[in-house]
Amino acid sequence: MKTLLNETQLELTLQRLAHQLVENHTDLASLAIIGIQPRGIQLSERIVRILKKITRKKNIDHGKLDITFYRDDVHTSADIQVPSQTDMPFGISGRNVLLIDDVLYTGRTIRSAMDALIDFGRPAKVELLVLVDRRFSRELPIQPDYVGYTVDTILTQKVKVYWQEKDGKDEVALIDKPSA
Amino acid sequence: MLSVKHLLGIRDLTTEDIGLIFKTADNFKQVLQRPIKKVPSLRDTTVANIFFENSTRTRLSFELAEKRLGADVVNFSASGSSVSKGETLIDTVKNILSMKVDMVVMRHSASGAPWFLANHINASIVNAGDGTNEHPTQALLDAYSMRERIGDLRGKNITIIGDIMHSRVALSNIYCLNKLGARVTVAGPPTLIPKHIATLGVKVEYDLKKALENCDVANVLRIQLERQHKPLFSTLREYALYYGVNRDMLDSLGRDIVIMHPGPINRGVELNSDVADDPNRSIILDQVENGVAIRMAVIYLLSGKREIE
Numbered sequence: 001m002k003t004l005l006n007e008t009q010l011e012l013t014l015q016r017l018a019h020q021l022v023e024n025h026t027d028l029a030s031l032a033i034i035g036i037q038p039r040g041i042q043l044s045e046r047i048v049r050i051l052k053k054i055t056r057k058k059n060i061d062h063g064k065l066d067i068t069f070y071r072d073d074v075h076t077s078a079d080i081q082v083p084s085q086t087d088m089p090f091g092i093s094g095r096n097v098l099l100i101d102d103v104l105y106t107g108r109t110i111r112s113a114m115d116a117l118i119d120f121g122r123p124a125k126v127e128l129l130v131l132v133d134r135r136f137s138r139e140l141p142i143q144p145d146y147v148g149y150t151v152d153t154i155l156t157q158k159v160k161v162y163w164q165e166k167d168g169k170d171e172v173a174l175i176d177k178p179s180a
Numbered sequence: 181m182l183s184v185k186h187l188l189g190i191r192d193l194t195t196e197d198i199g200l201i202f203k204t205a206d207n208f209k210q211v212l213q214r215p216i217k218k219v220p221s222l223r224d225t226t227v228a229n230i231f232f233e234n235s236t237r238t239r240l241s242f243e244l245a246e247k248r249l250g251a252d253v254v255n256f257s258a259s260g261s262s263v264s265k266g267e268t269l270i271d272t273v274k275n276i277l278s279m280k281v282d283m284v285v286m287r288h289s290a291s292g293a294p295w296f297l298a299n300h301i302n303a304s305i306v307n308a309g310d311g312t313n314e315h316p317t318q319a320l321l322d323a324y325s326m327r328e329r330i331g332d333l334r335g336k337n338i339t340i341i342g343d344i345m346h347s348r349v350a351l352s353n354i355y356c357l358n359k360l361g362a363r364v365t366v367a368g369p370p371t372l373i374p375k376h377i378a379t380l381g382v383k384v385e386y387d388l389k390k391a392l393e394n395c396d397v398a399n400v401l402r403i404q405l406e407r408q409h410k411p412l413f414s415t416l417r418e419y420a421l422y423y424g425v426n427r428d429m430l431d432s433l434g435r436d437i438v439i440m441h442p443g444p445i446n447r448g449v450e451l452n453s454d455v456a457d458d459p460n461r462s463i464i465l466d467q468v469e470n471g472v473a474i475r476m477a478v479i480y481l482l483s484g485k486r487e488i489e
Contacts (some may be wrong), residue, residue: 066207068207068221069207069211069219069220069221069249069480070219070220070221071221074221074222074480074483074484080181080480080481080483080484082200082203082204083203083204083207084207085207085210086207086210115220116219119214119216119218119219120214120215120216121215
């Protein structure tokens, strides 16, 4: 296991991402931030917290999106996925939507997320923020707009993001999966 | 993940299976509130609804559930088909399956028909009612609707009233509620309560008022005249007098009892309109609404069990 980002580095990265968002979205009122279940939720909550601090705004629209029913591998994956909650207490038609997930790898999750999103309305624009971009491993033409950290990996490796609230520490690590 | 490949009866399910179905149904219920009430998870699946017995609610509910999962649907009903020319059950189903159908939802008048079929074909089977045996999705949606109204069913008192003998809903309900830790009482005239039913872990009560005294939910069943080949009570009027649920009787008990009915209702026989249409008591339409979400959950979870060809 190799640490890609330790606690301090992770905090700096999150700060930078939040500032980039403020830079690009002068009008935060039209922004709707949506974390992808399950592992995009922690990241989106952190980003929203920092955004509120630096803009002194109390209300930023923030939701959760479950993409289980939109996956393209319902029958091919060994285990059927148990769905999580979708919670979007606001409309997305005509809004600037920011999708957030922790790691971007093949791009298939984001494809499903966009399909799921479109079922809720027609956003004016959809952007993608990821903490870690695993380069050169995309299976679909999907690129992020905001990237925390870029890493080159091979198939047998896995990028894991740990969150204080959930896993007891803040860290991004590269794990070598035991070859089966 | 479910422990079974088919949903034949509640008897075969574990308590965890039931929990998983409920949790998945919560999500589908949410999907059904959206402007676009559809998800594409089963767009590569074809489901055949094979009904050898009449049905409106169940068939419509299954069909909607399948369509809202994005599946392709074919419907078959026995009347006007080759069944009347003498085709056997296995032949009928094998012919349908050779048209590349992945899943079968079946209702049949013979108890055990889905188990028989499960031994002979590869597709996943959902039992939509077999004779007087089981009707698993009805029991699941009943328990789900109860839970929605009164919370966790552990320790709650549920009374099932009416034609226990001929009701597959009763049997599936008993299995399901027992697994969820509820206390079940069955009530009805002695001629409509099977012998030895107490061995399933239920209380038997012949006096309706006594049966309702401590109960939280009353599930009122339909009198199934079409299955009664010899008279089991003298007149419908007499049955309504002793076992019909009406407002005056419920008022006299002085407790809030949630009223359920799997439909179709014989109004004025087992259930009076003043109760059936009372939104404070009756959750009959909630049952129908939840039926779609429960069936979506069952079909979705079983589709993961499909063998990859």
